[in-house]
Amino acid sequence: MIEVTEFVYYADLAGIAVFAATGVLAAQGRQIDMFGVIVLAIVTALGGGTLRDLCLNAHPLIWIADPVLLWTAVIAALFTFAVCRYRPYPRRALLTLDAAGLALFAVAGAEKALSLGFTPTIAVVMAVVTGCAGGMIRDLMTVRIPGILRHDEFYATCALLGAIFYVSLHGIIESGLLALITIAIIFIVRMLAIVLELRLPVFVLAGMDHPPRLPRLLRRLFKKSKHPEE
Template identity: 45%
Template structure:
């Protein structure tokens, strides 16, 4: 199995868990949990493929991604009945999904011959769009727009930029590792130390 395929399924599982967790306390049944998991795990990649005209969309070409997201949501649904998951678990799962999907978005875009600049944009979109859809469905302000959520899209942008800059210059597995690690470490550092970009203040 290729590195890309392993990363894709791990990212799908992690993002599905992060997508399902916000359903806690909202009286959402198992079907609703599965829907939240799938839109979070598949939404960003779907939007990327539609914009890049990469047909068929990745999960239509290979439905195993839908199965991975569904099974992950079901496992979480059962586990949540026996284990109270701390809020930080959601943040960590979301950071992992963000890092993995950002790298996947850049990689696929570059492989399709898209310019590095557009590939970075597609990487950020792949990383954050699913979470935006999830938050809209649960009537929450999307994480990427919340002031108290630290360096979310910024971490994705940095990781995507590292991946795009190194693509084709060094070993492929090293590019994957550095791209994922950049996004993840910046996001985790921001969570730990409350790092934020300065706000726009008009006089």
């Protein structure tokens, strides 16, 4: 039992580090300095959990209760800042780790809401908020349309589907096992969506030209950034 909790804790720290690294990478081409990347890293890694806790009135905030989370984001940011100056970063690995982070954060968000006595609907919302809001704030702070709003490969949708699965079986399957299954499902759906280029339809107004869709994206995906410039 203690082992599962400990595993979840370290997995969480790993998720924070990966999210922090994506925050740093969003600074590219934006003339953002060393302090700025630390802010971006903290906001990306801890923004989702903070927004969730504010909405649920669950004080103290995660990073206030446990400053190790904060230090993890800071150290990951400085590491990324230093290394990426000299070496190309492993884009494919980062995308994979980011999917794992999303899965972990979404399940943690749903679990926290349920454990505080909120309804399944709110737990699903909080899963999406925990998994996606950090990245959304990161994009806004670097003046981009948030990636999760755009026709990305099922990013937030994975968190949504996983959270619905989780709250549906909560209380039926043993909590730790259910968490692991859900994490696996979110991760696998996200990776499949990337490989198969699954996307949701884009919003268009009647009379406007439909934007190009579903082209040679697989190639592009592993070459260029996940969050293309505006």
